Amino acid sequence: MNIPTLSEAVCGLLTILSHGAGAGSTLQCQANAGRRIGAPTELPLPTRHKGRVEWIPSALLTALEQDSAPWSASLALQYRGRVSQLCVLAAVFPFVRSYFNPKDPARSTGKRWLWPEDEITAAQLRASTFLLPTQIIDGRCNVTVLWGLETPLDLRSDGARAIDLLQRLATATGAVVPADDVDLASLSIPIPGFGIAGHPVDANRVRCTLLNAGHAYSLEAIDAALRALSTATPAPARRARKQEQAR
Amino acid sequence: MNNNDTLAQLVEKAAAIKTQMQTRIDDLRKMIADLARQIRHEEQAPVPLAEIDSRIPAFVAGRRAAWIEANGNGLILGRGDSRFVRGLGSPGYRGTIWPPEGLNNFLDVLCTARPDEATQLLRSLVAAVPFEAGTPSGERPASIERLKVQLAEREAEEERTVDEAVEAGLAVEHRPEVRRRRENEAAARAAEERAVAERRRRQAVLDEEHARSEGAPERDPATIMPPTRTTTLDADGAPVSARASASTYLKTGEIGGRDGVR
DSSP, X not given: OOOOOHHHHHHHHHHHHTTTOOTTOEEXXXXXXXXXXXXXXXXXXXXXOSSOOOSOOHHHHHHHHHOOSOEEEESEEEETTEEEEEEEEEEEEEOOOEEEOSSOTTOSSSOEXXXXXXXXXXXXXXXHHHSOOSEEEEOSSEEEEEEEEEEEEEHXXXXXXXXXXXXXXXXXXXXXXXXXXXXXXXXXXXXXXXXXXXXXTOSOOOEEEEEOTTOEXXXXXXXXXXXXXXXXXXXXXXXXXXXXXXX | OOHHHHHHHHHHHHHHHHHHHHHHHHHHHHHHHHHXXXXXXXXXXXXXXXHHHHHHHHHHHHHHHHHHHHHHHHHHHOSTTOTTSBOTTOTTOOSOBOOXXXXXXXHHHHHHHOHHHHHHHHHHHHHHSOOOOOSOTXXXXXXXXXXXXXXXXXXXXXHXXXXXXXXXXXXXXXXXXXXXXXXXXXXXXXXXXXXXXHHHHHHHHHHHHHHHHHHSOOOOGGGTSOOXXXXXXXXXXXXXXHHHHHHHHHHHOOOOOOOOOO
């Protein structure tokens, strides 16, 4: 599997987030203020483009060159300051890093901050097994898996449906389940190339580990996949039947 | 027929073609100038006499209403509240009557007192003035649009013909506006190419830096910021901070977790 370059990852993310956007919509990007005092820096990107984003927008490119603070993009598109459309479904897997000696965890010397690489990989595999993602963004403390939608969900009429889909996806993949009253405007995705949220001195950067920018699903396909998962024979039952057949 | 004859014929034929092309270009330029003049005329020319005639009664009625509004009260009751300046209808009529100032405006007075005669007068005046009328105002936008389409076609044909003539070796220059447009287009294209190249270079640098940082050994933040937090495990043995991170997302969607210590 080819790991996309940073430019491809950022352009791919912007393409996926604004695929099928309505006229006049904006994608809200925001710098996480972190330890700095003051209002967060916001960057509304107009989604005039209907097709692929070819270049990183100038303002974001400058931020990438100059800023190491974590930046995130809103999951939902906005129209005149209100969430309007959801062009992508996401599942978020949170992780924490630990401080220990990798050779001998019992030792009190030689400790290092380490991310749970195995768990991170397992989460990505779990999500990929469920349904091939359009993009996976590894933000270390938050691995975000995205499934692009062929036609965006109108949040002004289908807001509850969007939350329901996000919840079912999270349950199916073992991700964090958003609350029933989650504010869709506050859901955000880390942008590749920037620092990791909450870890200003961590040398890692947010990276993209999978990109299939042209891959989008219809709502029916996602629904069908979720239904298939919920009606699948549980593993212990399958094992028992096999043993019975063997006997 | 010998070779010299053939060459002479060819030269003659080439000269004839050149003359033909030059004539065609000249004709097209004349047509372009003529069409541009027609468009200017359509945009600026007065409307026909019949349309002016139809406007006059409304104009007269307007002037009449305005005069009555401005001077009617003065004519009947006098100017202001001075008791020495009386109007024709002042109750205590005595002394000199001061006419309202509006009486000095002949046309307005005529429009107010004799609207029909004012209309006739204005019609006669307009008819006496010689002018070149354009099309009626209702038909004008369509007419201008049609002329603009014709102009664009002729301009394109002229440009194409000049290009062909230049290719054939004829010393003909494009019209100044074509030259200016082509220069502007070339400059815009060059600027765009420069911008794209610059953008590509910046992105390539970023890509390279990002790829390099992926392979770099991890910095140990402990040397910069020693951890002060102690680990608290919950009933399942997971660090409480992990649950806090998840619950933060659940409530607000905020990203970013906290560290755990093994």
